[in-house]
Amino acid sequence: MYDERNLAEKAHEAMENSYCKYSGFSVGAALLCADGTIYSGCNVENASYGAANCAERTAIFKAVSEGHRKFTAIAICGGKDINNTIECPPCGICRQVMNEFCDSSFEIILPVFKEGSIAGVSKHTLADMLPYAFDL
Numbered sequence: 001m002y003d004e005r006n007l008a009e010k011a012h013e014a015m016e017n018s019y020c021k022y023s024g025f026s027v028g029a030a031l032l033c034a035d036g037t038i039y040s041g042c043n044v045e046n047a048s049y050g051a052a053n054c055a056e057r058t059a060i061f062k063a064v065s066e067g068h069r070k071f072t073a074i075a076i077c078g079g080k081d082i083n084n085t086i087e088c089p090p091c092g093i094c095r096q097v098m099n100e101f102c103d104s105s106f107e108i109i110l111p112v113f114k115e116g117s118i119a120g121v122s123k124h125t126l127a128d129m130l131p132y133a134f135d136l
Contacts, residue, residue: 002032002072008111008118011075014040014055015082021045027078027088029055031063034070039063043078056094060101073107074098085113087122095130102126 007030014028020043027043041058053061056076063071078088087110090098098106104127112120126133 002036004073004075004109004121004123005118007032007038007073007075008077008109008121010038010040011055011077011109011111012082012085012113014042014059015077015085016042018042018055019044022047022049024080025078026080026082027055027076029059029077030075031056031059032072032074033063033068034072035068037063037068039066039068054091054094056090057097060097064101069101071098071102071106073109075109075111077111077113083113083116085111087112089124089129095126096134098126099130099133099135 010030011028015026018026022045029041031039039059039062041055043055045052079085106126108124110122
C-alpha cells in the first residue's frame with residue numbers, strides 16, 4: 001500500500017514547474033515506482049504544439065531513463081489555477097504510454113485541490129481508462 005495523499009501532493013507541487021505559456025493550463029504528475037521511488041513531471045508546451053510533452057509522460061520517461069520499468073500508481077493534477085485544480089485525466093497518448101509499462105490494475109489518481117488543499121480524489125485503473133488498449 002502507498003500514501004495516496006503524498007502522491008497527490010507531489011503531483012500538485014510538480015504543477016509549479018509547468019511551462020504552459022500557450023494554454024495557461026498547468027499539469028503535474030507524480031509516478032510511484034514498484035520500489036517506492038517517486039518521479040514527478042510537468043507539462044512542457046512548445047510553440048509547435050506537437051512538440052509539447054504531457055506531465056504524465058515526462059514522469060514516466062524520467063523513471064524509464066533511470067532504469068525503472070515497474071509502476072504502481074500515478075497522481076495527476078491540473079488546471080489554470082494551481083490553488084484550485086480540476087479533475088485532470090490523462091490524454092490518450094499518455095494512457096497508451098502507461099499501457100506500455102503498467103498492467104491493467106495500475107492506479108490513476110485524480111485529486112482536486114481547492115484553496116491549495118485536497119478537496120477530493122477519484123481513483124481509476126488503467127483498464128478503466130483504456131479499455132481497448134493497443135498491444136502487440
